[in-house]
Amino acid sequence: xxxxxxxxxxxxxxxxxxxxxxxxxxxxxxxxxxxxxxxxxxxxxxxxxxxxxxxxxxxxxxxxxxxxxxxxxxxxxxxxxxxxxxxxxx
Amino acid sequence: xxxxxxxxxxxxxxxxxxxxxxxxxxxxxxxxxxxxxxxxxxxxxxxxxxxxxxxxxxxxxxxxxxxxxxxxxxxxxxxxxxxxxxxxxxxxxxxxxxxxxxxxxxxxxxxxxxxxxxxxxxxxxxxxxxxxxxxxxxxxxxxxxxxxxxxxxxxxxxxxxxxxxxxxxxxxxxxxxxxxxxxxxxxxxxxxxxxxxxxxxxxxxxxxxxxxxxxxxxxxxxxxxxxxxxxxxxxxxxxxxxxxxxxxxxxxxx
Numbered sequence: 470x471x472x473x474x475x476x477x478x479x480x481x482x483x484x485x486x487x488x489x490x491x492x493x494x495x496x497x498x499x500x501x502x503x504x505x506x507x508x509x510x511x512x513x514x515x516x517x518x519x520x521x522x523x524x525x526x527x528x529x530x531x532x533x534x535x536x537x538x539x540x541x542x543x544x545x546x547x548x549x550x551x552x553x554x555x556x557x558x559x
Numbered sequence: 560x561x562x563x564x565x566x567x568x569x570x571x572x573x574x575x576x577x578x579x580x581x582x583x584x585x586x587x588x589x590x591x592x593x594x595x596x597x598x599x600x601x602x603x604x605x606x607x608x609x610x611x612x613x614x615x616x617x618x619x620x621x622x623x624x625x626x627x628x629x630x631x632x633x634x635x636x637x638x639x640x641x642x643x644x645x646x647x648x649x650x651x652x653x654x655x656x657x658x659x660x661x662x663x664x665x666x667x668x669x670x671x672x673x674x675x676x677x678x679x680x681x682x683x684x685x686x687x688x689x690x691x692x693x694x695x696x697x698x699x700x701x702x703x704x705x706x707x708x709x710x711x712x713x714x715x716x717x718x719x720x721x722x723x724x725x726x727x728x729x730x731x732x733x734x735x736x737x738x739x740x741x742x743x744x745x746x747x748x749x750x751x752x753x754x755x756x757x758x759x760x761x762x763x764x765x766x767x768x769x770x771x772x773x774x775x776x777x778x779x780x781x782x783x784x785x786x787x788x789x790x791x792x793x794x795x796x797x798x799x800x801x802x803x804x805x806x807x808x809x810x811x812x813x
Contacts, residue, residue: 478706478774488777523725526770531783551781553772555724556701556708557683558740559586559676 470544472500475551483508492550497527498540500550515552516540524555569598569647576760577601577650579670581658581686583608583630585617585740586676586700589749590756592620594674595638597757601650602638605666606630607657617742629655658682660801663689674756675699676749680727681806687712687720688801691793696767698755700748702740705776707748710769710785711755717767718785721793727806744775 472492476484484490490508494500505512514522520540521527527534528551534542544550576599580587583606594602610618610625610633620637621630631653642649658666658677663685667673673695675686683699690697691714699720700709712719751771758766772781787794798805 478704478776524728526723528783531781533783533785535788536786553708553770553783555680555728556703556706557678557680558701558703558707559582559584559678559745 526553582677583634585745586749588620590753593753722788
């Protein structure tokens, strides 16, 4: 599956400044593994041993994957994945 | 528009409202202006910082001559002038103190809604917890560099900060002191916070439960539904007291 991944500003140092990158995978886990191959270090910023890091939200299109099947959420061609981290400044 | 027509525009639901503003930074300055101009009856401005030169590009209630003076006091002076010009009678109070676990619930007392624009995660989670315990609706936001978010919560009814972001992040995070934040981002998000606050005060509960994300680069505003999480300790009632150990030290002093 060809997936479009939206990269938040804090992680763009790992994607050469790109705000959107293509990735492949049939579920979110595979997409993150594919991202890690192309942009080493990205997976660690998104996941820990328990799964998606706290203070990071991942959306399939506009739906939080925690309310779908988490990292096993199935994807279809053309889906978007968005990463939304917590931000504190004000 | 004349002063008299501006005066008549104030909604009774707003003139009765008592709002607590936590943080008179970029978000707080933008939101407070809108709330006071809209005719909110009472606003308490809570901030223990002083105005610094680096604040002025985004904290629009302050000018060069305010540097070194308490933000809460200066903000209330400026807001009082805005209210006067708009023909509103607003009860404006400055509190030059930091919200802490030991004072948070008392500070909330007497307020119908809290608008939080603090500059650190510890305060954000502390205010979320205190509002849940006191059952006070809350509108929160955060911003760094060119991006930010805002979320309105009605305790017990919609997703809270812990449903969405769980807990104070570990490790190094971007803060506005280290990374900076541009004026238009806090201006836009502060205004969005005010819009959500006005909707809640008017009884529109649909304002809660949506996470708004704004990115000035490349230029997107997204609104995503967020739901209460069964495992959220705050919504499940497992946070009954505001213990100091639960909140990391503040990360951003400017």
